[in-house]
Amino acid sequence: MKQTFLIFCTILFSIPSFSQTQLYGPTISYQSQSGNMAKIGGFYLHNSESNFTYKIDATANLAYFRGKFRAIPEIGFTFYPKPDYLISPTLEAEVSPYTFTPKIGFSILTMVDFSFGYGIETNTKTNLKPIRGFTFTFGLNIPINAF
Numbered sequence: 001m002k003q004t005f006l007i008f009c010t011i012l013f014s015i016p017s018f019s020q021t022q023l024y025g026p027t028i029s030y031q032s033q034s035g036n037m038a039k040i041g042g043f044y045l046h047n048s049e050s051n052f053t054y055k056i057d058a059t060a061n062l063a064y065f066r067g068k069f070r071a072i073p074e075i076g077f078t079f080y081p082k083p084d085y086l087i088s089p090t091l092e093a094e095v096s097p098y099t100f101t102p103k104i105g106f107s108i109l110t111m112v113d114f115s116f117g118y119g120i121e122t123n124t125k126t127n128l129k130p131i132r133g134f135t136f137t138f139g140l141n142i143p144i145n146a147f
Helices: 002-014
Strands: 022-032 036-047 053-065 068-080 087-095 099-108 112-121 133-141
Touching: 022 053, 036 068, 036 133, 087 112, 099 133
Parallel strands: none
Antiparallel strands: 022 036, 022 133, 036 053, 053 068, 068 087, 087 099, 099 112, 112 133
């Protein structure tokens, strides 16, 4: 138990100081907005030499609306003003064919994201439930080139 705790602490406190400028890999999230959606896709995170980091992700929102399975494409942009901290604040915007969603939140080590926002409907499809209103997202970014 003591060794497991030491390994966990070593990883936890060494990752924020990890000086890699680019991370990429799969991302998976849960989103609640006019229903429950699973989001699966990929991300690219770039840590600039100034005091900010940004992440671009492309996902498919998978949901079961009105008796049918739906896969809705989405592109997201996340801005991390202070990425060197264990917990960083985030500003985020997501765009799908039906919704524009600005969000605020926080990230733990840029790998675990929590965000809240409000979806603004931009297009309504006749056989699709409107996707708008308050949203909450919990996501995991799994960098495949971090170690």
